[in-house]
Amino acid sequence: MSVPAPYYLGLSAVLFTLGMAGVLVRRSALIVFMSVELMLNAVNLTLVTFARLRGAVDGQVLVFFVLVVAAVEVVIGLAIIVDIFRSRDTVDVDDVDLLRG
Amino acid sequence: MRAAILIPLFPLAGWVVNGLLGDRWGRRAVAWVACGTVVAAFAVSLAVLARLLALPPGARSAAVVLYEWIGTGSVRAPLGLLVDPLSVALALVVSGVGALIHIYSVGYMAGDEHIARYFAYLNLFMASMLWLVLAGNLVAMFIGWEGVGLCSYLLIAFWFTRPPAAAAGVKAFLVTRLGDVGFLLGIFLAFAVFGTTDFTAMARAAGSRLPLGGPAATALALLLFLGATGKSAQLPLYVWLPDAMEGPTPVSALIHAATMVTAGVYMIVRMHAVYLRAPLALDVVAIVGAATAIFAAAAALAEPDLKRVLAYSTISQLGYMFLGVGVGAWSDGIFHLTSHAFFKALLFLAAGAVMHALGGETDMRRMGGLAGRLPATAGAFAVGALALAGIWPFAGFFSKEAILSDAFRAGRVWLWAVALAAAGLTALYIARAFALVFVLPPGEGSAGPAGCREGDAPRAAGHRGLAPGAEVADPPPVMRWPMGALALLTLLGGALGWSAARPGVLARWLGPLLAPGALRSSEGTHGSEAALAAAGLAVAVAGIVLVWLVYVRRALRVRSQAVQTVLAHRFYVEDFYAAAVVAPVRAVARWAGGFDRAVIDGAVVGLARAIGGGGAVLRRLQSGYLRHYAALALVGVLALLAYWMWR
Amino acid sequence: MEAVLFGITAVLALAGGVGVVAARQPVHSALALLLVLLSLAVDYLLLAAQFIAALQVIVYAGAIVVLFVFIIMLLHTRSGEGPRAGAGLPRAGAGVLCGLFGLALLALAAGVRETAPPPAPGFGTIQDVGRALFGRYLLPFEAASALLLIGMVGAVALGKRLRPAGDPSPGRPQAPPAGGPARAR
Numbered sequence: 013m014s015v016p017a018p019y020y021l022g023l024s025a026v027l028f029t030l031g032m033a034g035v036l037v038r039r040s041a042l043i044v045f046m047s048v049e050l051m052l053n054a055v056n057l058t059l060v061t062f063a064r065l066r067g068a069v070d071g072q073v074l075v076f077f078v079l080v081v082a083a084v085e086v087v088i089g090l091a092i093i094v095d096i097f098r099s100r101d102t103v104d105v106d107d108v109d110l111l112r113g
Numbered sequence: 114m115r116a117a118i119l120i121p122l123f124p125l126a127g128w129v130v131n132g133l134l135g136d137r138w139g140r141r142a143v144a145w146v147a148c149g150t151v152v153a154a155f156a157v158s159l160a161v162l163a164r165l166l167a168l169p170p171g172a173r174s175a176a177v178v179l180y181e182w183i184g185t186g187s188v189r190a191p192l193g194l195l196v197d198p199l200s201v202a203l204a205l206v207v208s209g210v211g212a213l214i215h216i217y218s219v220g221y222m223a224g225d226e227h228i229a230r231y232f233a234y235l236n237l238f239m240a241s242m243l244w245l246v247l248a249g250n251l252v253a254m255f256i257g258w259e260g261v262g263l264c265s266y267l268l269i270a271f272w273f274t275r276p277p278a279a280a281a282g283v284k285a286f287l288v289t290r291l292g293d294v295g296f297l298l299g300i301f302l303a304f305a306v307f308g309t310t311d312f313t314a315m316a317r318a319a320g321s322r323l324p325l326g327g328p329a330a331t332a333l334a335l336l337l338f339l340g341a342t343g344k345s346a347q348l349p350l351y352v353w354l355p356d357a358m359e360g361p362t363p364v365s366a367l368i369h370a371a372t373m374v375t376a377g378v379y380m381i382v383r384m385h386a387v388y389l390r391a392p393l394a395l396d397v398v399a400i401v402g403a404a405t406a407i408f409a410a411a412a413a414l415a416e417p418d419l420k421r422v423l424a425y426s427t428i429s430q431l432g433y434m435f436l437g438v439g440v441g442a443w444s445d446g447i448f449h450l451t452s453h454a455f456f457k458a459l460l461f462l463a464a465g466a467v468m469h470a471l472g473g474e475t476d477m478r479r480m481g482g483l484a485g486r487l488p489a490t491a492g493a494f495a496v497g498a499l500a501l502a503g504i505w506p507f508a509g510f511f512s513k514e515a516i517l518s519d520a521f522r523a524g525r526v527w528l529w530a531v532a533l534a535a536a537g538l539t540a541l542y543i544a545r546a547f548a549l550v551f552v553l554p555p556g557e558g559s560a561g562p563a564g565c566r567e568g569d570a571p572r573a574a575g576h577r578g579l580a581p582g583a584e585v586a587d588p589p590p591v592m593r594w595p596m597g598a599l600a601l602l603t604l605l606g607g608a609l610g611w612s613a614a615r616p617g618v619l620a621r622w623l624g625p626l627l628a629p630g631a632l633r634s635s636e637g638t639h640g641s642e643a644a645l646a647a648a649g650l651a652v653a654v655a656g657i658v659l660v661w662l663v664y665v666r667r668a669l670r671v672r673s674q675a676v677q678t679v680l681a682h683r684f685y686v687e688d689f690y691a692a693a694v695v696a697p698v699r700a701v702a703r704w705a706g707g708f709d710r711a712v713i714d715g716a717v718v719g720l721a722r723a724i725g726g727g728g729a730v731l732r733r734l735q736s737g738y739l740r741h742y743a744a745l746a747l748v749g750v751l752a753l754l755a756y757w758m759w760r
Numbered sequence: 761m762e763a764v765l766f767g768i769t770a771v772l773a774l775a776g777g778v779g780v781v782a783a784r785q786p787v788h789s790a791l792a793l794l795l796v797l798l799s800l801a802v803d804y805l806l807l808a809a810q811f812i813a814a815l816q817v818i819v820y821a822g823a824i825v826v827l828f829v830f831i832i833m834l835l836h837t838r839s840g841e842g843p844r845a846g847a848g849l850p851r852a853g854a855g856v857l858c859g860l861f862g863l864a865l866l867a868l869a870a871g872v873r874e875t876a877p878p879p880a881p882g883f884g885t886i887q888d889v890g891r892a893l894f895g896r897y898l899l900p901f902e903a904a905s906a907l908l909l910i911g912m913v914g915a916v917a918l919g920k921r922l923r924p925a926g927d928p929s930p931g932r933p934q935a936p937p938a939g940g941p942a943r944a945r
Contacts, residue, residue, distance in 0.1 A: 014762040017876070020803065021869030022772050026815035027777045027796070032747065034781035036740050036854040042786045042832060044739070046793050049824065053800055056812075063884075064807040065876045072884060073892050075812050079819050080904040081809055084911030086824050090831045091918035097835050109737025740854075747857050754864045 020061040028054035041093050041103040045086070052082050114175040117196045117247060119157045122233045123150040124239035131236060135229025144219040149234035149735065151215045151239050152653075155208035162201050170625045173198055176249050176313065183252065188304060193249035193313055202447065203246035205381055210371045211239050212456050212613050217462055218363040220592035226370040230362070231271060238264035242372050248377060251300045251310035254380070258296065258344065259681060262289050262372045268368060269360040281356035292343015299336035302402045303387075312383055315476060319386035334387055334579035338401075341377025345431045349403045352426055358420040364463030365420060371454035372462050375538055379436040379452050382443045385627060389441070397438025399520070401529045403535070406412045406432030410538035414545070417463050419477050422546045426501060429459055433516050436532055442519035443627040444620040448610035449516055451619070452508035455606050456500035459599040466588045466596065467550060477549040477689060477709055484551040489587045491551045495595040498547050504542035508606030510650070511617075515610055518645040533652055540656025548664045615753035629646030762796040762806055769806075797821045809884040852913045 027050060035049025042049045063071025097103055135143045170446035174197040183190040194200075222228050241260025248254035270282025303310045306329050307318055323330035340345070346354035368374070381388060381398065388395050406429045410593050413425035425544030430453045437446035468475055470487055484491040513536060515532065521529040526538045587593065610617040734745075772795055779792025797820045805811035882888055893901050 015766045015806070016874040017872050018869050018874065019770070021872055022866055023773060023803075025862055025865035025869050026774060028865065029858050030774075030777040030781055030801070031855060032743075032861065033858040034912065035743050036747070036858065038781065040786060040826065043783070043789050045779070046780050046786075046789050046828065049793060049820075050796060051776055053796060053820070057800055057803060057817075057844075060804050060807045060809045061810060063809065064879065065873065067876060067879055067883065069884065069888050069892050071814050072809050072889050072935070073897050075809075076815065077883065077900060077904055078891065079815055080908060083824060084907055085821060086827055087911050087915045090827060091915040092826065094831065095918050103835060105739045108739075112735055112737030113923060382806055744854065744857060747861060751857070751864070754861075758864065758867070 017061055017065050021058060022053045024061070027051075027057070039104050039106050041096070041105050041108075044105060045093070047091055049082065050076060055064070098104040114196045115177050116157060116164075117161050117204075118178060118179065119410040120154045120161070120208065120247060121243040123153040123157070124236040124243065126150060128233050129237035129239060131229055135233055138229070140223070140228050143229045143232050145213070147236050148212065148219065150236060151208060151212045154239065155205070155212050155247065158204045158220065161196060162205060165198065165201055173625065173758050174313065177310075178249070178292060184374070187308060189251035190250060190310060192253055193311075194247045194253075195249035198348045198498045198626050199379075199382065199447070200247050202451070203623065204243055206451050206454050207242050207246060207372050208239070208258070209599070210458050210599070211242075211367055212591065213598055214314060214363050214371070214458060214462070215239075216365040217366075217595040218361075218467070221363050221465055221588050226272075231268075232270070234264055234267045235364070235367070238268065238368060238373070239467065239677075242376075245376055250312060251303055252607035254383075255296065256429055258376065258380075258609070259293070259342070261292070261368070262286065262344070265289075265357070265368050268364040271358045271360055275359070276632065277356075278359040281353075281359040282666065285353040285357050287352055290341045292350050295336045295338075295343070299333055299340060302329070302333045302336060315384070316386035319390055322385065323390040325390055330387060330390035331394050334384075334391040337380065337384060337387070337398065338377075338394060338398055341380055341435075342401065343377075345374050345377030345435070346428050346433060347377070347401055347431060349410060351405065351428050353500075354425045355416075355421045358418070358424050362420065362461055362468060365424070366458045366461030366465065369424065370457040374427060374431060375434065375450045375454065376638050378431065378438060378446055381435075381438050382447055382627070383685060385438070385443050388438075392480025393689050394593065395439050396731045397439075399436050399525060399528055402435025402437075402439050403531045404432070405429065406436060407531050407535035407538065408432075410535045410542060410740045413542040414538060416542075417476055417478050418476050418652070419467065419480070419546060419550060420461075420543060421465060423460055423467075426460075426539065426543065429539060430457065430501070432515060432535070436520055436528060437516035440520050440523035440528070442516060442523075444513040444623045445512070445519050445610065448617070448619050449512035452500070452512040452603070455599055455602040456497045458509070459493055459596060459603055460497035460501065462592070462596045462599065463490050463497060466490040466493070466592060467594070469588050470585045478547060480550045480556045482552070483585070486585045487551075487682060489593055491563045494551065494599050496600045496603055498543045500656060501543050503536055503649055504657075505650060506604070506607060508603050508609075509609035510608050510646075512605050514646045514649050517649050520641060521645055528594065533649065536649055537652040537656045540653040541660055544660035545664060546661055548625050553664060557608075581661055595713070751752065765802065767803045768804060769799040772796075777824075786832045787829065789831060790825055793828070794821055799886045807884075808879050811884060811889045814886075821907045903927065 031047040031050035034050065035044050037055060038044055038047065056078055059071040059075050059078070061071075062074075063069060093103055096108060100107060102108075123205035127146050131147050135146075164585055167320060169254065174195070176195055178191045178193040180192055181189070185670075215232075218231070220232055223718040227233060238261060241257045241264055243257075245254055245261060248257055266282045266286040269285050270279050272278045273282070294529070300310060303315065306322055307315050309315065317329075323333075335449045343350045356363055359509065360369075385688055388398070401600045409425045409432060413422045416422045416425060430449070434446045434449050437449055452536025464475075466492060467483065467487065468479065470483075470490070471480065474480065496507065500507035517529060517532055517536070520532060589676065609619045734741075774793045776799065777797035780789045780796065783792060785790040797816060801821070802815040803815060804810075870942045
């Protein structure tokens with residue numbers, strides 16, 4: 013492990029922050045979604061790094077489960093986006109404000 | 114012995130079936146189900162009795178645990194039965210008398226359209242009562258204890274469209290609830306002292322856990338006795354029982370004479386090991402019993418309502434039972450319980466037959482001379498009355514004499530004297546009732562001491578009055594046969610307690626179970642026994658003769674207005690309650706009502722308004738924009754991170 | 761060697777990350793996301809996680825990104841963002857929040873132990889992860905399969921949902937493949 017762990021974690025932190033900024037700033041549901049995937053990947057990198065640091069494979073198993081959940085999430089999320097597009101003709105998250113109090 | 118669970122289960126099944134389906138079935142099917150289940154319970158009781166008889170006397174006790182009901186740490190209360198001579202004896206009395214009264218009810222309630230509801234309640238009562246007597250620990254017993262209270266309420270208020278009946282039901286429920294608080298506290302105390310409420314375990318451990326006369330034993334015994342005074346209508350909680358006569362008469366016979374009201378006596382006998390450790394509490398029991406006996410007997414003397422006379426008589430006789438157990442004569446208390454169940458049920462059924470013939474009339478001043486027209490009823494009532502008065506050879510003579518002589522030999526001469534006087538009053542009031550209803554010509558009754566209540570509205574205002582010349586006849590056979598059976602039991606019941614050898618059948622049957630009372634001195638020669646019995650008999654005869662002189666021969670005139678007024682108002686106990694308890698409670702309730710409206714409602718409504726206003730402000734946060742929620746979540750995460758890093 | 765590889769992948773991943781967030785067109789975002797995923801796969805290899813690296817390429821790059829591209833094609837939207845702005849959060853506010861958060865994360869990352877001894881032989885291989893998956897993690901593994909099934913059923917249910925009658929969408933003719941066959945069934 014010639015590259016120190018903090019570098020990996022730093023990369024992960026920056027990617028996560030980028031994804032978060034995407035969620036906060038972008039209005040296209042598809043891009044928001046991709047930003048969420050970016051955050052998930054950042055977390056995966058952290059998990060793999062710590063698995064390597066500790067020499068235990070559990071972190072990698074956790075990444076496996078994150079992958080499964082991400083796959084399901086994408087399938088359902090994209091289905092919902094398609095559904096919203098069908099009924100509202102838009103994928104702008106600001107047009108979907110049914111939660112307004 | 115596991116078959117014993119069938120005893121309460123049969124009536125329970127009857128309740129379920131009649132309660133769910135009874136309205137769709139015919140009256141005959143309902144009656145068959147109700148009576149059949151109770152008779153089945155009686156048959157099972159007999160079978161269990163036979164099984165017990167086959168065992169040696171020392172081994173006639175079996176615990177049946179159905180399942181662990183409450184099992185949390187140190188507090189354990191299994192739902193269990195205790196099958197032993199005492200519980201089986203009680204189960205026999207309850208199911209036997211209950212079966213007879215069920216059969217009687219078929220005739221008595223024949224004209225009522227809610228007969229399915231009636232029999233469903235009655236069956237539920239039987240199930241609860243049998244569960245009460247068979248329960249293996251105090252907690253399980255409490256289920257039956259509350260169950261019979263509930264059924265009592267439901268059946269007193271059976272004709273709930275009549276305001277007096279509904280009010281009487283509520284009154285019975287509330288007053289007995291006062292006693293139940295004591296009973297419940299007693300259960301908690303028993304848990305604290307013994308760590309269990311299992312009867313056999315408590316009886317075994319009472320000697321070691323409870324110091325003789327110590328505060329724990331006294332408190333436990335008195336708390337349980339408080340429950341008994343509520344359920345068994347003793348001073349000062351007796352007030353519900355006379356009003357309970359608003360219920361159907363078979364209900365009065367079953368619940369308010371033969372079974373439920375004796376639950377308190379049974380419970381004390383069941384817990385006698387605890388009471389033996391608390392002589393003070395036993396004295397309280399005996400004194401309350403004797404006081405109640407004479408008080409209620411005196412109250413019955415001035416009562417114009419036939420059923421209420423019997424109700425006061427029940428209170429008085431229950432007082433005798435408590436006097437008996439209070440001096441440590443456990444088996445004699447049970448003996449009187451049994452014989453009282455026979456003759457008082459008989460009296461009630463006969464009174465019910467009178468009411469049945471007269472269209473629901475209960476006011477004795479409007480009856481009279483019925484002996485000729487209702488010969489069978491008059492005969493049955495006479496048998497019950499003679500037993501109640503304590504005339505040889507009826508069951509009441511033996512059981513009452515047993516208690517009187519127990520009190521005398523226990524050295525409680527004062528209590529004996531009081532009870533003897535009460536016995537005289539008992540003969541007086543029941544002979545008066547018999548004379549008013551059956552012997553004197555109609556209308557004559559108002560000349561007697563009851564006349565002072567002439568101004569009262571007739572209690573049975575809702576009923577048809579006694580129409581002159583109406584067809585008045587003895588009841589149908591379905592009602593006559595149970596009365597005959599009870600009359601026979603009343604005649605023969607004395608054999609249970611009195612035989613050539615002084616410990617009678619019942620005493621020997623219960624003997625291995627009940628440690629003899631410490632207060633009871635064992636001597637007592639045959640001679641003193643006979644003298645005591647003769648004294649009791651003489652007092653009873655004197656009472657009857659007095660009634661004959663006053664009412665029939667009019668040789669004596671009793672004209673003391675003051676005494677009559679005091680008697681008619683039952684020594685003003687109810688008026689005292691109205692002034693000292695009900696009025697202050699009402700005042701407090703009114704004040705609390707005002708407080709509730711002004712302060713609590715104000716606070717609640719104010720709080721609601723404040724929350725509503727806050728919500729109106731906060732709803733602006735809910736913009737509906739996804740990123741606002743995400744940003745808020747991020748702010749929260751940042752706050753957490755900040756706390757975590759600079760902690 | 762490792763350091764050089766890490767440097768290249770890190771630069772590529774960061775560039776891809778910026779691309780995902782900043783691209784106008786969703787297709788460009790998707791391609792940038794693919795770049796990030798592939799760079800991270802290389803990083804996983806550096807971290808002795810062969811199995812995860814393979815999964816990353818197969819599942820993420822192979823399946824998920826393809827799904828994204830497919831949906832973009834179906835909806836054929838451009839950025840999906842109208843000209844209107846201001847309804848959301850001010851960009852500056854979002855930037856400050858994210859910056860604070862990123863700094864906090866970096867501060868935390870800097871405090872971590874730097875290196876670890878070389879892993880045991882076979883660490884991170886399919887056999888290694890598989891043994892853990894089918895041993896201690898068997899129950900979560902089965903639960904994950906159930907989750908996948910639920911997701912599949914949910915996607916089908918969402919795709920088949922019928923529009924309320926008498927609501928012909930004006931946008932409908934432009935996107936005939938968007939669940940059209942499913943609705944027809």
